[in-house]
Amino acid sequence: MSTITVELNGETKDVELNLNLAQAIIEWGLSAQQFAIAVNENFIPQVQYTNTILQSGDRVELLVPMQGG
């Protein structure tokens, strides 16, 4: 099984080739949370998670609600 390297919130992660975002979220154990995602600084709507295949070097931002002023 070949893997590629992506970044999740600034940390390097190895994922299977041709994994889509929905699958990656499950693999990373994050599916229970409330979050929003951007890949390479572009917003990815939830409906597109299964259509979005991770590429080598992709920068994934997975953001959660946080305190703010």
Next chain:
Amino acid sequence: MWSLADKTLNSRFLIGTALYPSPAIMQASIKASGSEVVTVSLRRQNAGQGGGDDFWQLLKSLKLNILPNTAGCNSVKEAITTAQMARELFGTNWIKLEVVGDEYNLQPDPFGLLEATKELINQGFEVFPYCTDDLVLCQKLAEAGCRILMPWGSPIGTGKGLLNPYALKTIRERMPELTLIVDAGIGLPSHAAQALEMGYDGVLLNTAVAQANDPVQMAEAFKYSLMAGRAAFEAGAVQEKNLAHPSTPTLGTPFWHQETLA
């Protein structure tokens, strides 16, 4: 009662959710404030930093209007992407738009702010721009489609109050149809009252309450000062004068004698 975007609110207090000593104190402070609008942000999950699911559950339990921010965004692109993420995450098209121009005074980058505003208005957002007190910037933001402007009182977290009342008054007078909220730098309830006495529609603050010795009591103090400021504005205050005018009648002043002509 007043209108903020498409909502009708009782309170003119918009309050932040950051920097409180604990979630319980945050919740109690927000309750004491009477506020109906809370600001939030989006961040990477960090163990021990708060936020995440616990915060999300607490937020939902407050049943208040949520105003997500783009705090920390240094570019137009970051701000736009963050706003889009916020819309999905929080289920609102409201966005407090911040495009940071300087890392020390955290002032808005007026040019980036205007560019991001135009794009987000195009995408159907209700943009609440955190802006400087520059009249021309405010006019251009309004032309871009903003119904609400949020000029600063002073830099975020400084507690310096309204550093340029002349500029804020100018914006109020020249843009009577806009909803105006002073955002940032408020330190004392008197600052908040001053903003509303000038005719500003509301005030947004966080540090002044969250970092007070007693945040809950301070939230209440701000609640009263906002009520006082608005009541004063509606009551029509006296104009400032340079010369003294006695309040006590001069007619019948005792011990007064007409000077005899020599």
